[in-house]
Amino acid sequence: MAKFNCPYCDGFIQTSGLIPNLSESLLISDKEFHDEPDKIDYESLYKKMIHLFRCNSCNSIAIFWEGMNSLPTWYNENS
Ligand SMILES: [Zn+2]
Numbered sequence: 001m002a003k004f005n006c007p008y009c010d011g012f013i014q015t016s017g018l019i020p021n022l023s024e025s026l027l028i029s030d031k032e033f034h035d036e037p038d039k040i041d042y043e044s045l046y047k048k049m050i051h052l053f054r055c056n057s058c059n060s061i062a063i064f065w066e067g068m069n070s071l072p073t074w075y076n077e078n079s
Contacts, residue, residue: 004062008076011057015068025052033044 001014013023026049036045051064053072054065 002074006055006058006060006062007074008060008078009055009058011055011060013053013055013072015051015053015064021053021058023054026050027052031077045062 003012004011004015012056015021015024028045032048051068053062053063054060054073060074060076060078062074064070064072
C-alpha cells in the first residue's frame with residue numbers, strides 16, 4: 001500500500017487502494033487536452049493525467065509532476 005506522510009501535519013496521502021480514490025484528482029494541461037483527438041480515447045487521456053492527492057487531515061496537496069514512480073511535490077495554503 002503506497003502511503004506518503006504529509007510534511008505539514010501528521011496526516012498522509014494514500015495512492016493505492018479503492019478505485020476511484022476519493023482523495024485523488026487528475027490534472028491535464030490545457031494544451032494536452034486540446035491536442036486530444038475529437039473522439040476521446042479515455043485510456044490515452046488517462047495516461048497523460050497528472051495525479052494529485054489531498055492529505056487526509058489538513059487538505060494540503062501532493063502532486064506527482066514526474067509520474068507515480070517519483071516523489072510528489074507538496075503544497076499547502078501557506079507555501
Ligand atoms: Zn496534512
